[in-house]
Amino acid sequence: MLSRISVICFAASYGVTLALEVTRLLFRSGVRGALMLGFAGAGLVAHSIFLGYRWLETPPGATPLSNAMDWCLVAAWVLVVFYLYVMCYHPRTSIGLFILPLALALIGVARFVAKYRPFPREAHSKVWGLIHAGSILLGSVAVLIGFASGLMYLRQARRLKHKLSPRKGLRLPSLEWLQKTNSRTLTLALLMIGLGILSGIMLNAANYGGPSGWLPWDDPVVLSTAMMFGWLFVWTAIGMAYRPAREGRRVAYHTLVSFLFLALVLAMVLSGMTQHGGVRQ
């Protein structure tokens, strides 16, 4: 029975959780928090089982979860884990309004790229491939969380600057928490994307002359990822040297631009203009 769990099952659970988050804006309820945790938790369990089956169904010799669909689903899984973690510490905040749409969008992209071929892997490049995929995944999730917390920061800062009372139902974490989250996700994104690029270079070198061929350095995905890393690196360096760059609002804008670079990378992958990670069947 567990093997019959589909993407729709956990996507629906997250969708219901998001709908419950939206109802916070409309009315109060004593049981909604428990319902939201229940639906999100059930969705996460189904999501984990689904990924577990995908792992077990990996053909002998192949790398588990090594295709575009699984990559998106694992990224969405990490986002939902982050959402549940925050909900335990800030149960009254509407963080789900910002995180869950990103998780659902990743699940939607996963459905779109379901027909993509698995990432090519040769035995000698397997380790570099895993490091490359894992670090890029964590870096991308960090950028997504930074984007969500950046949006929340700007919304919260705008309200506080305009001296408006908190809107009924839309409670956000404090500026201090959001600013810390922004800074930490940017640092994590810089490190992980940097490691991803480095491992990507090693992977490409290992694949040189192999059956998969090697990826040209001017591939759109490589270029846009390098641009995102460059942006993260330059801004982090400026922030270390120049005090105003560390101000909460500027850091929040930084996270939004980082998200645009990530969206550009994803657009390149979806458009099929790249040889990175295999091609559509």
Added chain:
Amino acid sequence: MNLQVVGCSHHDTPIAVRERLAFSADQTRSALRQYREEFPAMEAALLSTCNRVEFYTASEHAPCPAAPQIAEFLARFHGLEPATIAEHLRLRAGEEAARHLFTVAASLDSMVVGEPQILSQVKLAYQLAGEEGSTGPLLHAAFQAAMRAAKRVAGETSIQQRRVSIPSVAVADFAQQIFERFDDKHTLVIGAGEMAEETLQYLKDQGSRNVTVVNRSPDRAADLARRWGGRTRPWEDLLAAVADADLVISTTGAQEPIVTLQQFLAIERTRPARPLFILDLAVPRDFEPAIGDRPEVYLYSVDDLREACEGNRRLRDKELPAALRIVQQETDRFMADLHHRTSGPIIRRLKEGWEKPKEEELRRLLNKLPDLDDRSKAEIREAFDRLINKLLHPPLESLRDESRHGIPSALVDALARLFRLKD
């Protein structure tokens, strides 16, 4: 079943009288002990806050002492003339007393409706009474129901989230939205106004510890710093103190701004990139309004917060009927349970009266069927029990229904006569 409360509150009793009647925790214990010595059959609890002094008494069988007796007891405890306090004490009995306790616990009777401290004060009164052994089944039930009502009001309405005093709005709706924690933040108080102290109280409740006071009068600064466990800095260090602060509360009587934009720009460069919350409670204002446009600065004046307070007051008033409805529902539920208790003995006798023939019939049947195994015997016994329960269900439900409208004396009487139930 008797429940009553005798007491006074901020609604109709001057603070001078309330002060004389107030009880510390130790006095509360002592008063409860004395009361139990005088009225051993009575349950009692004493709620004493700065806004009210209320003496709750209850008894399952004996009538509660009359209001003059309670007044005499309270006056004697404090060494007062009963006549000086009797006119301020109000008696509420039965349902009115229960509703009053629930309304108080839900913070709907407070001076600032929705203030959260009253529930912990009610809990403390209940705890002290419990520790002194002066609570019994009635007060246990009443205080438990009061806490349930308060929890429902807090959970199902936003009445307790709507602050209406300027310092409470400043802390709850703004400072707490800027800072995650306060124990590592530096609070600077400029001047020594009353509202600054009230704000400090709210900040202290949130964990604020590091307080600096700057005042033109060093003596007043030292006095305020001593009361709040802070330190002082000379007036000449004002700008440096602002640069070091995370939260600034300003309440001077200066006629001109004490911090201009130019002065702030000079110190801004020395501050790390972190938010600065400025609560300017002075009129005229102490901080030039343009400072509020600087990045990371959140500047609030009395007028800014007054608008938020008024908005909260309107929203809270809209929620008040829903909160009162919850209190009424809980009162009805409590009273129904209370009335239902009076039918306890008749229910017990009814069950006992049916239990005897059941056992006799079972014994006869089992004697006639000696070959039955243990499992079959247990099945038959269970069937008999189910039958008795089903037969008893309608009269018990009728009793419960009738309890919603008062003590079901007529029905209890009818049941006693119908089934010949005798004491």
